[in-house]
Amino acid sequence: MEKIKSNYKKVNLADWKRAEHFAAYRSQMKCGFSLTTKINITNLIPFVKEYGYKFYPVMIYVITRAVNKHEAFKMAMKEDELIVWDQVNPIYTVLHPETETFSALSARYDEDFTTFMANYKDIAEKYADNLHFFPGTPPENHFNISALPWISFDSFNLHIADFTDYFAPSFTIGKYQKQGEEVLMPIAIQVHHAVCDGIHVAKLIATLEEYCRDIWTVTKSQV
Numbered sequence: 001m002e003k004i005k006s007n008y009k010k011v012n013l014a015d016w017k018r019a020e021h022f023a024a025y026r027s028q029m030k031c032g033f034s035l036t037t038k039i040n041i042t043n044l045i046p047f048v049k050e051y052g053y054k055f056y057p058v059m060i061y062v063i064t065r066a067v068n069k070h071e072a073f074k075m076a077m078k079e080d081e082l083i084v085w086d087q088v089n090p091i092y093t094v095l096h097p098e099t100e101t102f103s104a105l106s107a108r109y110d111e112d113f114t115t116f117m118a119n120y121k122d123i124a125e126k127y128a129d130n131l132h133f134f135p136g137t138p139p140e141n142h143f144n145i146s147a148l149p150w151i152s153f154d155s156f157n158l159h160i161a162d163f164t165d166y167f168a169p170s171f172t173i174g175k176y177q178k179q180g181e182e183v184l185m186p187i188a189i190q191v192h193h194a195v196c197d198g199i200h201v202a203k204l205i206a207t208l209e210e211y212c213r214d215i216w217t218v219t220k221s222q223v
Contacts (some may be wrong), residue, residue: 004014006141007016008083011075014120018195025194030161032192034157035201041176041209045183056092057204058119058215059185060145061169064090064109064116064219066207067143072200075139077165082195085141088168092145094124094141096131103127106142113219144170152177156188167192 013019025031044062046057048121067073075084075199081220089109105127107119122172127135148156152175169191187208189201211218 006139007086008011008076008078008141011082011084013082022104022194022196025192026165028102030164030194032190034188034190035154035159035198036152036186036188038186038214039205041185041212042181042183043215044212047123053117055101056149057117057123057145057163059173060092060107060120060218061116062211062215063145063153063173064088064134066204067113067169067210067217068109068111068160069207070200071205072196072198073143073169073204074141075167075195077167084165088141088143089139090145091138091142092158094127099131101131102134102148103130106136106139108139143168146172148172148174150176153186153188156186158188158190160190163192166197 016022022094022145041059044055044058047053048058071084074088076083076085087109089106091104093104094105105123107116107123110116110119156172156174158170159174163219169189171190172188174186174188176183178184189204
């Protein structure tokens with residue numbers, strides 16, 4: 001994977017309204033939490049079909065755009081200081097059917113839809129035959145996406161032995177299903193409680209729902 005330049009700003013803990021919560025969940029009672037829900041992707045399906053896109057990269061774009069709108073999901077520790085990246089890039093899993101293993105790839109995020117899709121395509125072609133877990137060096141400013149397209153689920157939890165000071169969120173999406181006139185997709189979100197509370201996850205989910213509902217508007221100047 002190409003080396004991606006990363007810029008950030010430092011968080012002034014003296015003025016940060018979550019400073020006490022950050023200190024508590026980082027040091028005293030280290031914990032994260034996960035939440036599983038279903039989001040409405042009804043409008044995403046005809047969009048993908050109309051323009052001939054694959055569903056997975058479009059969903060990666062939507063999630064990445066939503067994540068980049070909310071600072072709580074762009075935080076990290078750097079040189080023992082809390083920072084907020086200007087931008088984070090998705091690390092996503094891609095299955096190798098012949099070995100039933102996967103690689104973790106990363107495409108540079110760009111708010112311009114066609115640019116991101118081109119970046120995704122370039123990475124897919126570059127590492128198509130590479131079966132390594134990490135074919136390249138993951139970007140420092142990242143978050144995680146994985147997919148279980150074979151199964152729909154009501155709950156999904158990652159069990160990470162030690163994620164001390166690892167604040168990048170992880171998303172897992174499952175098989176979408178039609179319910180009445182709607183198409184719903186399960187999505188699990190795991191975060192570190194030091195930088196993220198339930199209200200932040202709720203706001204992110206609302207953004208995801210908005211982008212999926214208004215997908216033509218979100219990408220209208222880029223398709």
